[in-house]
Amino acid sequence: MATGNAIYHMSFLQAIAIGLLQGISELFPVSSLGHTVLVPSWIGGTWATLVRQESQAESPYLAFVVGLHLATAVVLLGFYFREWARLVAGFLRSLGRRKAVTDEERLAWLIVIATVPVGALGLVFEHQFRVLFAKPVAAALFLMANGVILLAGERHRRRHERAGADQPAAATGRPGRPGTRLVPMDAAAEHELSRIGVLSAAIIGASQALALLAGISREGVAMVGGLFRGLDNENAMRFSFLLSTPVIFAAGALKVPDLLGPLGNGIRPQVIAGSLAAVATSLLAVLFLTRYFRTRTLMPFAVYSLAFGLASVVRFGVF
Numbered sequence: 434m435a436t437g438n439a440i441y442h443m444s445f446l447q448a449i450a451i452g453l454l455q456g457i458s459e460l461f462p463v464s465s466l467g468h469t470v471l472v473p474s475w476i477g478g479t480w481a482t483l484v485r486q487e488s489q490a491e492s493p494y495l496a497f498v499v500g501l502h503l504a505t506a507v508v509l510l511g512f513y514f515r516e517w518a519r520l521v522a523g524f525l526r527s528l529g530r531r532k533a534v535t536d537e538e539r540l541a542w543l544i545v546i547a548t549v550p551v552g553a554l555g556l557v558f559e560h561q562f563r564v565l566f567a568k569p570v571a572a573a574l575f576l577m578a579n580g581v582i583l584l585a586g587e588r589h590r591r592r593h594e595r596a597g598a599d600q601p602a603a604a605t606g607r608p609g610r611p612g613t614r615l616v617p618m619d620a621a622a623e624h625e626l627s628r629i630g631v632l633s634a635a636i637i638g639a640s641q642a643l644a645l646l647a648g649i650s651r652e653g654v655a656m657v658g659g660l661f662r663g664l665d666n667e668n669a670m671r672f673s674f675l676l677s678t679p680v681i682f683a684a685g686a687l688k689v690p691d692l693l694g695p696l697g698n699g700i701r702p703q704v705i706a707g708s709l710a711a712v713a714t715s716l717l718a719v720l721f722l723t724r725y726f727r728t729r730t731l732m733p734f735a736v737y738s739l740a741f742g743l744a745s746v747v748r749f750g751v752f
Contacts, residue, residue: 442479443497448703451483452710455501456508459681459711460674460718462653462734464579469498470572470647471745484569493696495567500692500704502685504711509678512719516618516675520544536620539627540675546631547638547676552683554642567647573745575648580738582649583731586657590730593663617723622668629672633662638676648742651677656731666726674719 451469459465473480483494510517523537524545533539629637637658644651652673659669691697692704 443483443494443700443703445703445706447473447480447483448497448700448707449710451498452501452504452707453714455498455707456505456711456714457718459502459505460509460652460715460722462579462583462650462656462731463738464572464576464644464648464650464653466498466567466644467572467576467579467648467650470567471569471576471741474569474749475745484567492567493700496688496691496696497700497704497707499684500688501707501711502681503689504685504708505715506678506682506685508712508715508719509674509681512716513617513675513678516623517678520675536623536627540623543627543629543631543634544675544679547634547641548679550635550639551641551680554639554645569745569749572647573742573749575646575742576738576745577648577742579649579653580735580742582643582657583653583735583738586653586660587731587735589657590660590666593660618671622671625664625668626672626675629659629662629664633658637662637672641676641680650738651680653731653734666730670722670726 451473454468454472455465458468470484473484519537520541523533523535524541526535527533527538527542533542637655640654640658641651643649643654652670655673655676656666656669659672660666664672692701697704
């Protein structure tokens with residue numbers, strides 16, 4: 434029977450390394466859960482033992498990994514603190530007048546609409562899906578699927594840009610050449626995101642449920658959904674981060690009782706160490722990606738997902 438005793442041997446080195454890995458891969462469009470399955474499996478030894486425990490019905494390693502989501506959510510909340518304050522205030526105002534009028538009010542409701550499908554599916558299926566598919570071969574195959582999804586989004590974005598190449602800049606709704614100042618969310622971005630529509634928000638939100646499969650990136654599928662709705666890479670990233678924050682926070686919070694109970698026996702100090710490591714890399718990731726997607730694309734992440742996924746299929750499916 435799997436108990437908290439099964440993971441007493443997790444070292445602080447392992448906890449910190451997994452925290453560093455989770456923090457950066459959660460926000461990069463490459464799947465944090467897939468990497469916390471595949472990377473320890475590649476290392477082997479006691480690292481691979483952790484992954485085998487993740488496939489158990491009561492998995493201390495799974496509780497540890499998902500619990501690290503709180504660290505990432507805290508970083509996203511801090512980075513977008515002003516935007517979240519405006520969105521919450523707008524949401525409350527719209528409740529009072531029973532109508533969404535301003536951009537922040539409309540965007541707040543779109544986030545709520547987009548969060549409901551993935552939240553409901555996550556509550557019902559998250560544990561079963563993570564336990565069932567948290568295996569190296571499955572994670573590798575889904576990571577390759579993630580690469581295909583990213584390629585599809587990038588192909589659509591390029592086709593959309595070519596179609597609008599002859600239009601004046603003002604008609605496309607695209608901002609001008611970005612400056613060097615780091616701005617999490619400006620008025621133009623808020624306006625564009627508030628206009629994507631209820632159906633689009635619901636579809637993009639529901640697509641995040643694919644992240645229940647180890648290897649599929651929540652940020653990646655949300656970004657691709659945004660690209661198919663005409664957003665550029667930068668605003669697609671912003672929307673994906675806003676949508677992900679409550680989902681990631683909820684996933685982590687739901688694991689707190691497990692970590693305070695028998696599954697957390699012997700690893701609570703490691704959880705703290707891993708969470709601090711995840712905070713550090715999550716902060717680096719959000720700062721990097723905010724600048725990266727101003728001018729660059731999903732292509733490197735798509736190629737990486739396909740290459741690492743294929744190598745992992747060969748490694749764990751053949752030998």
